[in-house]
Amino acid sequence: MPNTTDRPDPPARTAxxxxxxxxxxxxxxxxxxxxxxxxxxxxxxxxxEAGDALQLADQV
Incomplete structure (x- = not known):
């Protein structure tokens, strides 16, 4: 199933x-x-698998 949500490109990583x-x-x-x-x-x-569930809105 393709990802149909828009998501920005990740920032370029430095060395x-x-x-x-x-x-x-x-x-x-x-x-x-x-x-x-x-x-x-x-x-x-x-x-x-995650040990705990977090609200994504609370993490940004």
Whole structure:
């Protein structure tokens, strides 16, 4: 399923910044009535698990 949400390009990384975690570049998302679902586009049957749920609006 393609990512149909608009998202800005990430800022360019400098040499001093660490590389993002493996799999981050293939992580996609889609919205449902209950929230947002994140998944690995390279392996859509894989599960992403979080220990705690956070409101994204509270994090920005």
């Amino acid at each position: 001093a910044e660490p590389s993002p975690p493996a799999g981050l570049e293939t992580t996609e998302r889609y919205e449902t009535d209950d929230g947002v679902v994140f998944y690995d586009a390279a392996n859509p049957l894989a599960w992403l």
